[in-house]
Amino acid sequence: GAGVSQSPSNKVTEKGKDVELRCDPISGHTALYWYRQRLGQGLEFLIYFQGNSAPDKSGLPSDRFSAERTGESVSTLTIQRTQQEDSAVYLCASGGVHYGYTFGSGTRLTVV
Amino acid sequence: AQSVTQPDIHITVSEGASLELRCNYSYGATPYLFWYVQSPGQGLQLLLKYFSGDTLVQGIKGFEAEFKRSQSSFNLRKPSVHWSDAAEYFCAVRRSGGGADGLTFGKGTHLIIQP
Secondary structure, three states: OOOOEEEOOEEEEOOOOOEEEEEEOOOOOOEEEEEEEOOOOOOEEEEEEEOOOOOEOOOOOOOOEEEEEOOOOOEEEEEOOOOHHHOEEEEEEEEEOOOEEEEOOOEEEEEO | OOEEEOOOOEEEEEOOOOEEEOOEEEOOOOOEEEEEEEOOOOOEEEEEEEOOOOOEEEOHHHOEEEEEHHHOEEEEEEOOOOHHHOEEEEEEEEOOOOOOOOOEEOOOEEEEEEO
């Protein structure tokens, strides 16, 4: 597609359940980022994928968080045993330094 | 590690007035610099970027930004704001030369437009 697609757009889950968030980057974009944005806050870096290189996972807040990416295509962010503090908008971006980074519309996660 | 500072959490400007949003970065070499805008409930939209060449860059929606190496700044400007410019603005920096550093964002500046 023309932009970065994220699904679902909204997700309400019960505390303790696992959730999986999906990001479809723009075709040909080798770099992919996941960020978390809590209500009224800035962007918190989670993880970075660049081509076939080992991902930079330095921003993942706990071992409940993991992410995968198949080649230069779809990425999934998984949160296990969700907690209320995980409630946030999760944003995905793909791109590169010479043409900028395009963000998806995000997944709004609410843990109840 | 690089960092980005946006000193103004909130800025209020009258419609039609000029605007300057400040951004300072901390990094030893020339970074790649970006400005994004986020309207309420929306994702982030790229306004403009700098990675080399002319230090004054033009972006979408009438915005421009100037890279000043001596001041480690990349301030965003617009000569005349419109009510639709009310949004959250984020400055971002990425380290040049490759590497797995994240795209680092400032905490954002909330722009309010007065009629």
